[in-house]
Amino acid sequence: MTASTTNNPVLEIKNLQKNFGKLQVLKGITETIYEGEKIAVIGPSGGGKSTFLRCLNCMEDPNGGSIMFEGEDIADMHVDINQHREHIGMVFQSFNLFNNKTVLQNIMLAPVHLGCAKLKKQKRKNAMIRISAPFRSILKAIDKKHAQKYDRQPVELTTTPQQIKAEAEKTAMRLLQRIGLEEKANVYPSTLSGGQKQRIAIIRALAMNPKVMLFDEPTSALDPEMVGEVLDLIRQLGEEGMTMIIVTHEMGFAREIADRIFFISDGIISEQGTPEEFFEHPKNPRTVEFLSKVL
Amino acid sequence: MEFFTSLPKKWAVFYNTFANKNGYKEFLSGLKNTVIIAVLGLFIGIIIGTIIAAVKVIPPYKRLIRFAQRIGDVYVAFFRGTPIVVQLLLGYYVLFPAFGINLPILNVCVIIFGLNSGAYISEIMRGGINSVDPGQMEAGRALGLSFFSTMMLIVIPQAIKNILPTLGNEFITLIKETSVVGYVGATDVCVAFRYIGTNNYEFIVPYLVMALIYIVIVLFITMGIRIMERRMGRSDRVHN
Numbered sequence: 001m002t003a004s005t006t007n008n009p010v011l012e013i014k015n016l017q018k019n020f021g022k023l024q025v026l027k028g029i030t031e032t033i034y035e036g037e038k039i040a041v042i043g044p045s046g047g048g049k050s051t052f053l054r055c056l057n058c059m060e061d062p063n064g065g066s067i068m069f070e071g072e073d074i075a076d077m078h079v080d081i082n083q084h085r086e087h088i089g090m091v092f093q094s095f096n097l098f099n100n101k102t103v104l105q106n107i108m109l110a111p112v113h114l115g116c117a118k119l120k121k122q123k124r125k126n127a128m129i130r131i132s133a134p135f136r137s138i139l140k141a142i143d144k145k146h147a148q149k150y151d152r153q154p155v156e157l158t159t160t161p162q163q164i165k166a167e168a169e170k171t172a173m174r175l176l177q178r179i180g181l182e183e184k185a186n187v188y189p190s191t192l193s194g195g196q197k198q199r200i201a202i203i204r205a206l207a208m209n210p211k212v213m214l215f216d217e218p219t220s221a222l223d224p225e226m227v228g229e230v231l232d233l234i235r236q237l238g239e240e241g242m243t244m245i246i247v248t249h250e251m252g253f254a255r256e257i258a259d260r261i262f263f264i265s266d267g268i269i270s271e272q273g274t275p276e277e278f279f280e281h282p283k284n285p286r287t288v289e290f291l292s293k294v295l
Numbered sequence: 296m297e298f299f300t301s302l303p304k305k306w307a308v309f310y311n312t313f314a315n316k317n318g319y320k321e322f323l324s325g326l327k328n329t330v331i332i333a334v335l336g337l338f339i340g341i342i343i344g345t346i347i348a349a350v351k352v353i354p355p356y357k358r359l360i361r362f363a364q365r366i367g368d369v370y371v372a373f374f375r376g377t378p379i380v381v382q383l384l385l386g387y388y389v390l391f392p393a394f395g396i397n398l399p400i401l402n403v404c405v406i407i408f409g410l411n412s413g414a415y416i417s418e419i420m421r422g423g424i425n426s427v428d429p430g431q432m433e434a435g436r437a438l439g440l441s442f443f444s445t446m447m448l449i450v451i452p453q454a455i456k457n458i459l460p461t462l463g464n465e466f467i468t469l470i471k472e473t474s475v476v477g478y479v480g481a482t483d484v485c486v487a488f489r490y491i492g493t494n495n496y497e498f499i500v501p502y503l504v505m506a507l508i509y510i511v512i513v514l515f516i517t518m519g520i521r522i523m524e525r526r527m528g529r530s531d532r533v534h535n
Contacts, residue, residue: 082436082439084439085437086439092430092433092434096431096433096434097434098449099428099431099453100453100456109440113440113444113448114440136328149426205437210373
């Protein structure tokens, strides 16, 4: 564990299972991921790496087990997953920038839309509280025992949609400056290179201030010469203490950045450990076979 | 040969009726109705079609969703399965009177044409939504946006861009199909020219002009669609 790792668990995964039809892809994974930890997930294709990652923010709904995040089990279908996904950034293999939005709009969309939606909800609540005030005062007079139950004050709104927008734009421009693409703010994604797209996809996720970032093979769809710039950005994030789970085929990168390495094959974590242990002294025969092929 | 040599004379007769005997007023009110029915019909159709298509692509986990999808299927089956004339007659003489609704004929036409094109547009739109990369939806959901928000902000705008040529086709079909509203007594371009012809029992020139008018309208629409396509294609343009 590096210095930035703490003992606060971010994700507590218990007996995670996932089936596609009759095929069981994840056969019960139990693992705890701590704040600031960087996990590299490697393994043979078809072993369930990507499915594991996609289950962590319920892109694929798990069929069994639980995932505790922010004190709630997000594997439970009754939990409002959208609320939790705001705090789980995800970066895809194929970038998935919104084609109909400019780069700046791509980054601002979620913060502005969700911020304004929350504001509207609070406004509606306040209106309801004001409208129901006479009724509540009557109830209060009748039901003296639980009088304080009927005391509800409208919450004062601290921001306006304009402020949210301005704030989001400031954040977006700051993030764009950070990756040196501020002059691309108003172009459409179709005009960008793969490396630029992926770096923008990463800062789009960062704009939501996520507690954990999931990377699903972030460099697999890139030209070799663009892999470096994306890995550099991910490395920087790691140094800043971001909790990250990275599915990758870049063994060198995994070894360099990860605190722990998960080797997922046949639906289970068949081996895990620090990079040194894992690459120097693999114990599981399946791991040995895999490493002998890729290294 | 006589057919062609008599044309100038017939043109003169037509022109006289058109210009001096209020024929042009008839034509203008007919043209107005045609455009109103087609434009409002398309507008209603796009709204209904988008809703049905959006409901159809929701993963059917909940019973309510499955029920709504079945209703959409029945709707599409009915409006695609019967001719527009039958729908107009049913609407004007059966459905609206049955509920005691007394609407002007133009409104009935707008509603029926809207419902009819809604069925076709729902299928066009569904194809459009399916043509958008599923990764777009995933990216929206991963950022915490709801299915509905992602659909509205990301997927449907891209779907509309993809289906714009087909949607234009639908609009052209709609304009031409309005020529049957005469069946229930509404005045459109077709009825106007028939009226002008009846004036002197001379139909050749009025019908030729009518055909020309429809072609001109359709050419205008085609031009409009091109301009819109170019505007919506901004996100595809490569510039630095």
